Amino acid sequence: MKKLSSRIFSGIVFAFLYAPIAIVIIFSFNSSRRNIVFENFTFHWYKEMIGNDALLESFANTVIVASFSTLLAVIIGTLAAVAMFRYKFKGKGVIDALLYIPVVIPEVVLGISLLSIFAISNIPLGRISLIIAHTTFSIPFVVFTVRARLSGYDRAIEEAAMDLGANRFQVLTGITIPIILPGIISGAALAFTLSIDDFIISFFTTGVSSITFPLKIMESVRSGIRPDVYALSSIIMLITFIIVIISQAGSYRSSKKKK
Amino acid sequence: MEKEPEPGGEKRPIVEIKNVNKFYGGNHVVKNLNLTIYEKEFLSILGPSGCGKTTLLRLIAGFEHHTSGEILIEGERLDNKEPFERNINTVFQNYALFPHMSVYDNIAYGLKMKKVPKTQIKVRVKQALIMVRLEGFEKRYPAQLSGGQKQRVAIARAIINNPKVLILDEPLSALDMKLRKQMQIELKSLQKKLGITFVYVTHDQEEALAMSDRIAVMNNGVLDQCAKPEEIYAHPETKFIADFIGETNLFEAVVETEEKGVAYLYCEAGDLLGKSENFDPNEIIYVSVRPEKILWSEKPVEGFSLGGIVKESIYLGNIVKTIITLTNGQVVKVNRPVDSPSPQVGSILYIYWELKDAVMIYTTAQDVFKQLESVDLSSFAQNSNQNAGKESANV
Numbered sequence: 305m306k307k308l309s310s311r312i313f314s315g316i317v318f319a320f321l322y323a324p325i326a327i328v329i330i331f332s333f334n335s336s337r338r339n340i341v342f343e344n345f346t347f348h349w350y351k352e353m354i355g356n357d358a359l360l361e362s363f364a365n366t367v368i369v370a371s372f373s374t375l376l377a378v379i380i381g382t383l384a385a386v387a388m389f390r391y392k393f394k395g396k397g398v399i400d401a402l403l404y405i406p407v408v409i410p411e412v413v414l415g416i417s418l419l420s421i422f423a424i425s426n427i428p429l430g431r432i433s434l435i436i437a438h439t440t441f442s443i444p445f446v447v448f449t450v451r452a453r454l455s456g457y458d459r460a461i462e463e464a465a466m467d468l469g470a471n472r473f474q475v476l477t478g479i480t481i482p483i484i485l486p487g488i489i490s491g492a493a494l495a496f497t498l499s500i501d502d503f504i505i506s507f508f509t510t511g512v513s514s515i516t517f518p519l520k521i522m523e524s525v526r527s528g529i530r531p532d533v534y535a536l537s538s539i540i541m542l543i544t545f546i547i548v549i550i551s552q553a554g555s556y557r558s559s560k561k562k563k
Numbered sequence: 564m565e566k567e568p569e570p571g572g573e574k575r576p577i578v579e580i581k582n583v584n585k586f587y588g589g590n591h592v593v594k595n596l597n598l599t600i601y602e603k604e605f606l607s608i609l610g611p612s613g614c615g616k617t618t619l620l621r622l623i624a625g626f627e628h629h630t631s632g633e634i635l636i637e638g639e640r641l642d643n644k645e646p647f648e649r650n651i652n653t654v655f656q657n658y659a660l661f662p663h664m665s666v667y668d669n670i671a672y673g674l675k676m677k678k679v680p681k682t683q684i685k686v687r688v689k690q691a692l693i694m695v696r697l698e699g700f701e702k703r704y705p706a707q708l709s710g711g712q713k714q715r716v717a718i719a720r721a722i723i724n725n726p727k728v729l730i731l732d733e734p735l736s737a738l739d740m741k742l743r744k745q746m747q748i749e750l751k752s753l754q755k756k757l758g759i760t761f762v763y764v765t766h767d768q769e770e771a772l773a774m775s776d777r778i779a780v781m782n783n784g785v786l787d788q789c790a791k792p793e794e795i796y797a798h799p800e801t802k803f804i805a806d807f808i809g810e811t812n813l814f815e816a817v818v819e820t821e822e823k824g825v826a827y828l829y830c831e832a833g834d835l836l837g838k839s840e841n842f843d844p845n846e847i848i849y850v851s852v853r854p855e856k857i858l859w860s861e862k863p864v865e866g867f868s869l870g871g872i873v874k875e876s877i878y879l880g881n882i883v884k885t886i887i888t889l890t891n892g893q894v895v896k897v898n899r900p901v902d903s904p905s906p907q908v909g910s911i912l913y914i915y916w917e918l919k920d921a922v923m924i925y926t927t928a929q930d931v932f933k934q935l936e937s938v939d940l941s942s943f944a945q946n947s948n949q950n951a952g953k954e955s956a957n958v
């Protein structure tokens with residue numbers, strides 16, 4: 305009895321979470337232009353999507369921005385997490401607290417402040433400004449995931465490696481980084497997905513030549529969404545899904561090792 | 564305190580620690596320490612928690628730099644060499660195994676760093692695994708091992724480089740009693756087999772007495788005495804050691820006179836006798852008498868007048884411990900084998916001992932040190948503060 309009700313309950317939760325996603329995927333294969341009734345199964349919109357240069361360009365922009373901002377956020381965030389774990393310095397507590405602010409601050413505020421910084425420092429709005437903006441809000445997430453991994457990390461492990469003849473560089477590449485790697489990977493996955501679907505901050509900090517996919521969709525909402533947007537959305541979802549699976553598998557493997 | 568009996572005449576010194584001081588900020592952790600460690604010996608460093616044992620090891624291994632003095636390894640100054648440039652390996656207090664590597668890779672790590680050919684690594688890891696009796700565990704990860712097994716991996720990993728000196732920081736403290744005893748025997752025989760120097764830190768005095776060729780007793784950053792276990796037990800040089808190594812009864816006494824090798828003393832509880840060692844009249848000394856050496860009678864014995872009442876008697880398996888309270892409230896412990904007579908609970912009696920069983924301890928050595936501590940060190944600490952600051956910045 306209990307089992308049945310818990311099954312029903314989790315069924316409802318899953319339906320709630322995944323029904324909208326399922327609808328997008330279903331309608332990407334719908335031959336009707338209007339997304340109210342499902343007519344026939346077709347790959348038409350996928351073909352259409354390939355022909356839609358503006359749409360593809362916005363997608364390319366999104367991927368480029370996400371890749372670079374993730375790379376930057378991972379490098380900066382990892383170094384910050386390691387430094388904050390390893391060294392005691394004045395103002396460490398303050399920096400610690402400040403890290404949370406970009407996470408909790410309303411995105412509109414962050415977007416406006418970034419925009420004014422770019423205006424003051426004469427950075428033209430475009431891909432570069434987008435990458436900087438996305439790096440900014442991604443860094444704290446990388447710091448958090450790497451730091452979670454570092455908690456319980458025993459410095460004696462590094463000393464043991466040096467004791468056995470490893471120099472500082474070998475300690476970093478052979479010991480420290482492999483141990484915190486799962487944290488870096490999940491941080492990167494988080495940064496990448498956050499960047500891909502960011503709308504508000506991108507809205508403030510992008511230029512005409514660097515429209516991203518979420519911005520493109522918003523733009524097309526006014527004129528009615530064409531199903532080729534569904535097609536591209538489905539593909540993006542597939543990519544996101546794969547990233548999630550990879551990072552989950554990574555943390556599963558390392559937790560198995562830890563046990 | 565300076566004298567150090569050399570075990571066997573022909574032994575070569577391997578580590579020489581000369582007048583070494585270590586400050587952490589203003590905290591004086593190792594105080595003017597002198598110690599010579601010889602080839603192939605099993606030296607234990609014994610002392611209570613926080614006395615600076617780990618710090619001393621870290622100085623030898625090179626993880627920490629001493630504030631003043633010098634450390635020689637095989638006659639060579641190694642002050643500015645990195646840990647990986649020393650021929651010393653360490654077994655850490657919490658093993659510090661690499662969690663992301665298998666047992667095989669953990670043990671092979673030192674050889675890989677030395678760029679030893681792969682085929683040779685294989686052979687040597689295999690030998691090391693046999694030596695610590697862990698054959699068949701190559702593929703496991705540290706998280707899949709028991710405490711004792713982790714311990715052995717840590718040892719195998721450290722000895723595979725054939726170090727001249729193996730440093731072990733309380734390697735058995737995380738193990739249960741039985742496994743501990745077993746590992747003690749294994750470690751001792753391993754040391755004999757390998758013929759390398761072991762510097763073994765423990766705060767378990769029984770362990771130190773059972774395993775060591777020599778024991779260095781540290782107290783609050785000071786090396787009190789370094790000698791063979793029998794010597795330490797029978798002739799502790801300070802009150803602290805007498806108290807710390809094994810059980811003892813300490814009497815703080817004043818010297819009255821000395822005559823024909825006998826020192827006539829008195830303490831709060833009454834008169835007592837000790838060995839004459841050219842004390843000054845009225846000098847304050849300590850007399851240490853082990854619980855198994857305390858004798859008793861119904862009447863005071865010539866020279867003694869330490870009366871007391873028997874409070875309780877505790878059965879401890881192979882011995883019976885009797886607690887006697889003297890007239891001034893001081894508690895005296897008496898140990899006797901179960902099958903020989905012990906004092907009756909509730910009876911009033913007088914305790915005494917044979918002169919040969921009384922260990923005479925000077926108080927002056929300690930007092931001098933206390934004075935030293937309060938005088939010159941503040942300015943010293945300030946100098947070293949700056950050094951220590953620099954150091955921690957580039958750790």
Ligand SMILES: Nc1ncnc2c1ncn2[C@@H]1O[C@H](COP(=O)(O)OP(=O)(O)OP(=O)(O)O)[C@@H](O)[C@H]1O
Nearest residue numbers: 587590592610611612613614615616617618619766
């Ligand atoms: N990195 C450090 N910075 C400042 N003080 C330290 C540092 N490491 C140790 N100390 C202090 O130095 C003193 C000696 O510490 P140490 O670790 O050498 O003790 P220990 O004899 O090994 O104790 P235990 O038996 O508990 O391991 C302690 O008072 C400790 O607080």
Ligand SMILES: [Mg+2]
Nearest residue numbers: 616617656732
């Ligand atoms: Mg210690």
